[in-house]
Amino acid sequence: MRLLILGGTEFVGRAVTEAALARGWEITVFHRGRHAPPPGVAELLGDRTVEGGLAALAGVGEPDDGTFTWDLVVDTWSGAPSAVRDAARLLSGRAARYAYVSSRSVYDYPAPAGLSEDGPLVAGASPDADGDLSYALAKRGGELAALDAFGDRALLARAGLIIGPWENVGRLPWWLTRIARGGPVLAPGTPDLALQYIDVRDLAEWLLDAFGKGLSGPYDLVSRPGHTTMGELLNACVRATGSDAELRWTDAGRILAAGVEPWTDLPVWLPPGELYDSIHRSDVEKAYGTGLHCRPVEETVADTWAWLCELGGTAPQRADRPLTGIDPATEAKLLAG
DSSP states (O other): OEEEEESOSSHHHHHHHHHHHHTTOEEEEEEOSSSOOOTTOEEEEOOTTSTTTTHHHHTSOOOTTSOOSEEEEEEOOOSOHHHHHHHHHHHTTTEEEEEEEEEGGGBOSSOOTTOOTTSOBOSSOOTTOOSOOOHHHHHHHHHHHHHHHHGGGEEEEEEOSEESTTOOSSSHHHHHHHHHTOSEEEEESOTTOEEOOEEHHHHHHHHHHHHHHTOOEEEEESOOTTSEEHHHHHHHHHHHHTOOOEEEEEOHHHHHHTTOOEETTEETOOOSSHHHHHHHOOOOHHHHTTTOOOOOHHHHHHHHHHHHHHTTSOOOOOTTSOOOOOOHHHHHHHHHO
């Protein structure tokens, strides 16, 4: 199989690249050259955000026999939809299928518990949009751009919370590094709080399998509700790091009253309510019906810790995402009661 990845060097793109390499696929990555791709792939350099930035893609010759240059394109772009529009239009006659890694954020907020792929979508998105947009509008605009160019050859992978090796957003890496320091650790709410997430490697494997099955249209990609709990996640972090951390489960009301922000100050965690229902209680039976497999949280945590240790303990951080983690002084105050 001939795969083109728009990106391919960080987090989701890197996971797709590694999964395709393991299958023996022929891989080309188109990226800005900021990070080295894994060995064994062909590179095309360009910046989608500048005029003429797709020249390297445009310069790839098409086969003389009327077949496609690439069997599958995987696009992880999360910026202005116009970048997806331009790439998808350029590739519509050169690639058989186009998989756009979108987000469950495209659903109109608040998304009620049990929402599936037929739920109402955010209004106002455009495939031609430029400039700064909300994440929801950017991802929905990217979907529209992929559909405009590829129609029923487009696959929309609406991922939920993504964690695992190569994470550059700072959620699971923050918990691991905090717990590795040991001592009392502020654990939010109750340990039985159910979570939904997807290991980035399971997302990558599903994307490649979906190509073979000829899937198209939208799929919500995240584990079933309750695949793990907040307690299981944090206890897995304690075991993986081997630290002497003591998890101090603290009432959500006290945490919120102290001005602590769920999701950012305490990554992954959301107290029960509208946002929790939107993130951690979605219906994903459509994806499971196509073979989606989500590995145990213990494996995701252990492998992410091993990856962090290989890097010296400091995870990469996307410049366009805010830093995560509670202020140590605020945590100490809450722990002191």
